Amino acid sequence: VNKTALLIILNICIFLSLNQSDASEKESCFSCHRQETPSIVSAWTSSAHAMAQVNCVECHGEEYNSDHSTQHERIVVEAHVCARCHDKAARGHFAGKHGISFRAGRACTRSQMKTEENAEGCKDCHEKGAIASRQEVECSRFLAQSPEMQRRGRLMCHMVENRCDACHSSHSTDLSIARNPDICGTCHMGPDHPQYEMWESSKHGILFKQKGLKYAPACTTCHMPEGTHNVSEGITMGLAGQAYPQDVREKERDKMLEVCSKCHSKTFAAQNLSDGDAIQQQSMALVKEADKIIRELDQEGLLLPSPSDRPAHPLSGHKLEIGPQMLYEDLSRVEALFFRMKKFFYVITYKGVFHQNPDYAHWYGNAPLKLALSEIRSEAALLKELKLLRDRINNLANMDLTGANDATGSETDLLTLDLRKLKEQFLKGELSKDEYESRREALFKKYGL
């Protein structure tokens, strides 16, 4: 810790000496911004940055100072600006899931970064030189959305990848905000991953609300122990339960048990976490069963509408897509149910266990997960029943044609064929019944019958 403190002080000193920032520079910004954006100015004034004389230009750059005609709207987006002083935190951040961002949306976040130093990011999604995305990148949900909806997701959720102000208040440098579980909750909430709600209504959460951090863990207690900014520490699986190698799993589990054992016995904690592992596997098995049912329905051409009758998927075209690139639009009913199983209920079931919330595990997770699987099976049975009816009707129609043959065993092949054509036209509705009957009469006459 001492080393870190020294590094920070050193960094500050370098800045103070390198920059020509002084009271006059600051005043030049403040002269307008006291009027235009007073809350920003007052937030900075009482901030740790102000105390350390980290002024406007240190983050926003010099250009703002010299020319008021420049783009004032631009904001400090790259985490590497903060990293110039906050090196250790930045390195931790980029080593964990927050820093690589979630695969979902990474492609689109990257596409905003035009600067040379970010070109590296392209390789995450594209083969060298290619513009097609790699399959394992979950970017299609972004591709399929309007620019406005993209902005809501990209800038407001997935900005955590390279923007420190996703969690930290930008001008006030108020650590009580960044450390409060509420700020985690602005992203870790909702149908797809309600970690905040799970924690909040668990015993951990309610003890925290009443007694504070000394008595109960908040998000950072378990996921950022000792202030690490690598939020993946102690997590034993990748995104949506993706498997890690056994040795990595064990190493990460030990880290988490270390955290738990500050309050609980290790045996108790280990049992709880291994229940979570088991329930994640059990839930994934249900997801895989549904996956298999849907792929079989697709192979038999039973999906209604079939992928070929729907708008093209941005990456997979007119093929079934229920893997990582699955969208939540242009699906058939079984797929819509599957999307909820995979993205909502499966995730909630096992995360509910890990966050010590039995109600989430059971009633927000496991119950709707199993209900959805039942509904998928029921829908599959319906689609198969429809196929059976179609097949039987086809056979009857064929039968009927040959039946015409039965009835006139003595007629020539040519007559049989002509009668068959006539019948088909009638069945398709191309002939009225009267037309059909009069033409039949004519045919019989033609063949001398």
Add this chain to the structure above:
Amino acid sequence: VNKTALLIILNICIFLSLNQSDASEKESCFSCHRQETPSIVSAWTSSAHAMAQVNCVECHGEEYNSDHSTQHERIVVEAHVCARCHDKAARGHFAGKHGISFRAGRACTRSQMKTEENAEGCKDCHEKGAIASRQEVECSRFLAQSPEMQRRGRLMCHMVENRCDACHSSHSTDLSIARNPDICGTCHMGPDHPQYEMWESSKHGILFKQKGLKYAPACTTCHMPEGTHNVSEGITMGLAGQAYPQDVREKERDKMLEVCSKCHSKTFAAQNLSDGDAIQQQSMALVKEADKIIRELDQEGLLLPSPSDRPAHPLSGHKLEIGPQMLYEDLSRVEALFFRMKKFFYVITYKGVFHQNPDYAHWYGNAPLKLALSEIRSEAALLKELKLLRDRINNLANMDLTGANDATGSETDLLTLDLRKLKEQFLKGELSKDEYESRREALFKKYGL
């Protein structure tokens, strides 16, 4: 402000001089109510009303004083009682959506008001002299409910129209309650319009929770700026996104931008709000697509069950009703999905954007909105497939009858007709197979064949 203060003081003076309320009158109420409803008495005692000597009779009327046998349960319902002193607030209230109430339920709320001065209200729902409701009034949901459920809605939610204690604590006059976002949340919550939940889990909400009104906006900051009681100020559309004229839109948007710009740059705020406009339009387009699909299914007679086979709608009878008068009961499956799209997911999508909550916009709004549309399309495909099977079976059945004709080309028309009748009876199950065959034999004999 000074003017308002003077007016209030003046009003109070008039009351004090006009009313014969004094300590003895108050005591006459208190003698019972200290025992019967102590919390009301103690709330009033420390209220601003008590300090201004606005006693029981000023609001509840004299009759309570003179005769203890009168109806003690009656409560002060009409906002105009409060308006006698709080004139400016009342005028603002009645100018905005709170004051006209939402169209939903207005009819029923009005029907409670029997007094002469409220007869005006009838015109909102009925043509002059008519008792039928106008189509644009969303009252059917109330008509279709039990009196008990009506009371829950009418008295507890829509009472905001003409009761100040929907937000204000009635006896304590404690403004901290009326101004707290929690009180707004008692109505602005839940599946149909979770504005409270959106705000609470947005950055605005969590900053408010931690730092208070000085650092972050609550409901009143944006929707009741400078204490206006017209909650429609700054809102650029009518109920459920109904369009306003362009000039009204611009005027109202400017008002909201004025509020936003107290903390944010106007460019940033304008971008955010115009994203909300665009997403509202995009989401409405999805609702309209579903609306079209369902109307077509109805025209083809494919809804299961069809409107004619269901209980009558209180206004539209046995016709499809998916417009403003749509109920959440006695629907077919596609309509049930559509109800959720229109009343829940569409609303949540765009309101989620305006309330700066990307999780609500995406996962509580846009995702289920698109999933429901997929399910509606899938169900429509299923209903059309059923129709196709029905049509093919009908054609086969007709075919079969004429097939009987084929088989006996030489028989007279009369025999053909008789055989056909027989076959129909058999197909309907009116004849067993044995009966059918013996009767056929008989027929052939009759015709000498």
Add this chain to the structure above:
Amino acid sequence: VNKTALLIILNICIFLSLNQSDASEKESCFSCHRQETPSIVSAWTSSAHAMAQVNCVECHGEEYNSDHSTQHERIVVEAHVCARCHDKAARGHFAGKHGISFRAGRACTRSQMKTEENAEGCKDCHEKGAIASRQEVECSRFLAQSPEMQRRGRLMCHMVENRCDACHSSHSTDLSIARNPDICGTCHMGPDHPQYEMWESSKHGILFKQKGLKYAPACTTCHMPEGTHNVSEGITMGLAGQAYPQDVREKERDKMLEVCSKCHSKTFAAQNLSDGDAIQQQSMALVKEADKIIRELDQEGLLLPSPSDRPAHPLSGHKLEIGPQMLYEDLSRVEALFFRMKKFFYVITYKGVFHQNPDYAHWYGNAPLKLALSEIRSEAALLKELKLLRDRINNLANMDLTGANDATGSETDLLTLDLRKLKEQFLKGELSKDEYESRREALFKKYGL
């Protein structure tokens, strides 16, 4: 109260004299646990137990002291350990629903209790000497789950039956935690019974949040008045609305009205509660309608898949089970909808009324309840339509066979039969069209035609 206080003091004295617990005993535990579980030690140190010299052995037993090799993980599970001092609370607890636990899961909770004094508990679920469960015990949901999911439910929710630390903090004896509504919310939340969420967003809840217990009721105000631990007092119905005899209903209602009337007039409160009664009945009628529809579908063999084609129910086997033993797995679609109606929406509708939350009653309860009933009716209509199509196809197929008969009126019965078999083989796809025709030729030859 004085009597209770005396009893407690007496109990403490008995303990202090009977036990050999002294500073040295405590130190013997602390010597390890100050290192191993410091938070437990510090919680106890400032507890009421510590002040009353109720040391480790009083609850955990002597064996821990004498031999460090014994099972340290065991925790104090039986409420009767606490009951040795807290007699009155324990008697109240066991008299109410908390103490008998909910029928759901009771079986499994009991099965953990191997000690002689709990053998009595067996009778709750099993006839004397029998191992089969009685029908009225809702235990199948537990039987159908993995041991890990059982642990989540049994130990974390239903442990309230015989563990005081379900609500009370075990070592700190901090009553502010046990009395806070948040601790009730760890179980009384979620899709199946969101009493906490209902209360929290009702006027009661928001007033409590702002002003505290003096101004608004929390859970304990109404459900544990004057500190009773019988949480069933004032409740007029059994689980999920099960009817009580009229006199019991009236007695319990009077108790609740007594609570309400501390703030409200009795007339107002009685109206509110009787609205709840009426809405509970109305909602149950909808559930019963759905129940009837599904049983009829089952009797007609229309469920897709049918119970005989699904995994066996742990108690009912391959029969339809939509009563108290209904599972949330291995259902058909209508049953999945019914499960949600019965376990979620019905419960939320009437509990929303009783907890004074119109939004829960209407939008979380009544609306989805009626939408689900509509969907069940719609699905039933679809299943009946499928049956109609199947029947018509069957009739046509029979017709077609007899049609073959028509065509060859002069053929012998044997030929007719042979031709029919051939046609059936073809219809089932066992013969190609060519095979079928050539075999027909052969048949005609065989019969000399």
